[in-house]
Amino acid sequence: RIDARRLEEAIRSFGRIGALLGGGVCRLALSDADKAARDELTHRMTMLGLVVDIDAIGNIFGTRPARAPDGAAGTVMIGSHIDTVSTGGLYDGTFGVLAGLEIVAALNDAAIETERPITVAAFTNEEGSRFQPDMLGSLVFAGGLPLADALATRDADGAVLGDELRRIGYAGDATGPENIAAYFELHIEQGPVLEREGIQIGVVSGIQGISWHAFRLTGRSAHAGTTPRAMRRDAGMAAARIVHGAYEMGARMGADQLVTCGSLRFTPGLVNVVPQEANLTIDLRNPDDDALRDAETALLAIARTAAAEADVQLEHRSLARFAPVSFDPALVAEVERVATGLGHTTRRMHSGAGHDAQMLARIAPSAMIFVPSTGGVSHNVEEYTAPDDLARGTEILNHLVLHWSCP
Amino acid sequence: RIDARRLEEAIRSFGRIGALLGGGVCRLALSDADKAARDELTHRMTMLGLVVDIDAIGNIFGTRPARAPDGAAGTVMIGSHIDTVSTGGLYDGTFGVLAGLEIVAALNDAAIETERPITVAAFTNEEGSRFQPDMLGSLVFAGGLPLADALATRDADGAVLGDELRRIGYAGDATGPENIAAYFELHIEQGPVLEREGIQIGVVSGIQGISWHAFRLTGRSAHAGTTPRAMRRDAGMAAARIVHGAYEMGARMGADQLVTCGSLRFTPGLVNVVPQEANLTIDLRNPDDDALRDAETALLAIARTAAAEADVQLEHRSLARFAPVSFDPALVAEVERVATGLGHTTRRMHSGAGHDAQMLARIAPSAMIFVPSTGGVSHNVEEYTAPDDLARGTEILNHLVLHWSCP
Ligand SMILES: NC(=O)NCCC(=O)O
Ligand SMILES: NC(=O)NCCC(=O)O
Numbered sequence: 001r002i003d004a005r006r007l008e009e010a011i012r013s014f015g016r017i018g019a020l021l022g023g024g025v026c027r028l029a030l031s032d033a034d035k036a037a038r039d040e041l042t043h044r045m046t047m048l049g050l051v052v053d054i055d056a057i058g059n060i061f062g063t064r065p066a067r068a069p070d071g072a073a074g075t076v077m078i079g080s081h082i083d084t085v086s087t088g089g090l091y092d093g094t095f096g097v098l099a100g101l102e103i104v105a106a107l108n109d110a111a112i113e114t115e116r117p118i119t120v121a122a123f124t125n126e127e128g129s130r131f132q133p134d135m136l137g138s139l140v141f142a143g144g145l146p147l148a149d150a151l152a153t154r155d156a157d158g159a160v161l162g163d164e165l166r167r168i169g170y171a172g173d174a175t176g177p178e179n180i181a182a183y184f185e186l187h188i189e190q191g192p193v194l195e196r197e198g199i200q201i202g203v204v205s206g207i208q209g210i211s212w213h214a215f216r217l218t219g220r221s222a223h224a225g226t227t228p229r230a231m232r233r234d235a236g237m238a239a240a241r242i243v244h245g246a247y248e249m250g251a252r253m254g255a256d257q258l259v260t261c262g263s264l265r266f267t268p269g270l271v272n273v274v275p276q277e278a279n280l281t282i283d284l285r286n287p288d289d290d291a292l293r294d295a296e297t298a299l300l301a302i303a304r305t306a307a308a309e310a311d312v313q314l315e316h317r318s319l320a321r322f323a324p325v326s327f328d329p330a331l332v333a334e335v336e337r338v339a340t341g342l343g344h345t346t347r348r349m350h351s352g353a354g355h356d357a358q359m360l361a362r363i364a365p366s367a368m369i370f371v372p373s374t375g376g377v378s379h380n381v382e383e384y385t386a387p388d389d390l391a392r393g394t395e396i397l398n399h400l401v402l403h404w405s406c407p
Numbered sequence: 408r409i410d411a412r413r414l415e416e417a418i419r420s421f422g423r424i425g426a427l428l429g430g431g432v433c434r435l436a437l438s439d440a441d442k443a444a445r446d447e448l449t450h451r452m453t454m455l456g457l458v459v460d461i462d463a464i465g466n467i468f469g470t471r472p473a474r475a476p477d478g479a480a481g482t483v484m485i486g487s488h489i490d491t492v493s494t495g496g497l498y499d500g501t502f503g504v505l506a507g508l509e510i511v512a513a514l515n516d517a518a519i520e521t522e523r524p525i526t527v528a529a530f531t532n533e534e535g536s537r538f539q540p541d542m543l544g545s546l547v548f549a550g551g552l553p554l555a556d557a558l559a560t561r562d563a564d565g566a567v568l569g570d571e572l573r574r575i576g577y578a579g580d581a582t583g584p585e586n587i588a589a590y591f592e593l594h595i596e597q598g599p600v601l602e603r604e605g606i607q608i609g610v611v612s613g614i615q616g617i618s619w620h621a622f623r624l625t626g627r628s629a630h631a632g633t634t635p636r637a638m639r640r641d642a643g644m645a646a647a648r649i650v651h652g653a654y655e656m657g658a659r660m661g662a663d664q665l666v667t668c669g670s671l672r673f674t675p676g677l678v679n680v681v682p683q684e685a686n687l688t689i690d691l692r693n694p695d696d697d698a699l700r701d702a703e704t705a706l707l708a709i710a711r712t713a714a715a716e717a718d719v720q721l722e723h724r725s726l727a728r729f730a731p732v733s734f735d736p737a738l739v740a741e742v743e744r745v746a747t748g749l750g751h752t753t754r755r756m757h758s759g760a761g762h763d764a765q766m767l768a769r770i771a772p773s774a775m776i777f778v779p780s781t782g783g784v785s786h787n788v789e790e791y792t793a794p795d796d797l798a799r800g801t802e803i804l805n806h807l808v809l810h811w812s813c814p
Pocket of ligand 2: 223224225272499533534535541542597759760761762
């Protein structure tokens, strides 16, 4: 009942919005490319007969009404995001949203009416590349971040989220569905586990904890040739030591503790000038919250020591902090049952990436379905998932949505 | 005979060209601000009756003719530079050039004719901030770098030096003086030694070796949450390890071995993306060439190990390599004699910074005079040297130039 070719065509079509020359897409949240993708999405929603609502943080909700307004309580929501990192692939987020549209299209084709409404949602700034924290739109929707704080967030160039939202015309006044019977998110795994083990479907039992940190080190710019070591206040040396120390700490803590320094930059950034300032970010992840807390404590100690040794000033900001989440056990079991029933091989797994489902789990029973990522590659223009895998995941999602919308 | 107030006014006036809001100047080589400073310099030279020549690499020579064309052989050259780092002070380089103009002005005022011509020179791209190597103009002038290679040099944004030279109108066709009887460079110390020891004049016996390195690490961008450590090719981790290792190596080698990582940047530079690429520079300095060579060998070994361990590709480029230089012993002794004769306290010292004199020493007897830098601060907007110190240095230079131009 799912048209796998139509879904593929939709994914390819969105892949042209913000396309990079060498493949992949750059569709940073609230950029012009994001606006173009939002325009295309709302257009498609309208064409499918969905009622489109935009909320104050720019989340897009397309709702297919139930047979009668007095049907079963709550909407069945299929959600994800259409923003990308700056060198992203075609599947991360977009697949889950377009799979939702495909399911609606299939219901329309078969003229099926449901007892519960069905809502396809695209949440704002899931990636966290441009504005922090990640999953910002779904976090606000779930009541985890005051709207005013979210709107005041600035990107690295100082642009204010609320201004950008207005600029692209997606500062809405709707509130979105108030009662969600179940939330489903279909996503590529973005990691290597399913492919490596030859398994078709990942039944996601939860998401690991995420902890993002920004450090600013302020020293004193000085001449690289004339300034004796003892007189230096070298912000760059301190930064390199923090990053090195963070990776060493991660290695000591074992395979579950991931450490990534994704951004590091010196000012003024000249070969013969001791850096005045260094800015860096550290991404810590761990499925165990206590262990993640240990890593955070260790990171701050490393940073303080490095800054003190280099006699530079240290500022620390938490950019995001999400505890590990376990999805609704009954819903997870149901995903597993449906997938197995359709004859697919499955595996329970934790998600390494953050997802909007992690936020939605605060307000509704939530679950996720993973399909394999070729080479485990994501946040990379070479991200790829085979059409058969996309179809399998969408088919499972379709069964779940049908079951929940026609209880 | 030197008008200290006129010199100060000239320095202040040049300090307005490319002035930064918070003080200091940004006059990167061949930028619009550099062009404005060059225009002002050549205008002042012309007003002083100097014959202005621009050579093919943009070096500016203003020559005050000798009494008779068959006077003593060779010109007496006073040189330095007027480009700055991006967050530079008012004195580095500019002081030496403007002291030359002040000496010419004083000769004009007193209507003194000399046996040898006097040339005030401003060399292109001494700082090396925008184009590498540093001292590029004087290096080409001294025959140490083919003109075509120098013109083909690119800055970090890919702009070609030769194009920029034409753009600002300073691609000349003169060759500059062919016979230099003596080369003098008056400069701020840029370090803390004179101030700390309460000495007025530094008699510069030589310049330490300079070795600049650029490293590019190419890994694979990947998702920070889903990519197990063993599957990462983390260019950022490798870069941090190189920088950390370089500083450790410097510390082990003792106070004479300076290490600076002035520039470090990740691509794509996002909090949750393992860096695809990292670019960094390392500046190594040592007064002893064998020790400098040891440091270079150690640095390359550190880089290779870090890259291999992170499974990332390593590219290395040498951006500059200048062996330590000793200035002409007789000329150095003469600087010392003149300074002492004028009643100033002196100290022989090596220069930590590179200078055009380091290149000129290849083709002419050369020497340098240092005056104290407040707090030892340079390559910093707070760079400062007191008017009395500027005057003392200029007075010594004046005596030396008079002696050599009227032998
Ligand atoms: N799915 C995904 O890539 N989310 C971005 C947030 C994260 O860094 O995990
Ligand atoms: N004098 C000076 O700052 N020269 C720049 C070249 C160097 O880095 O030493």
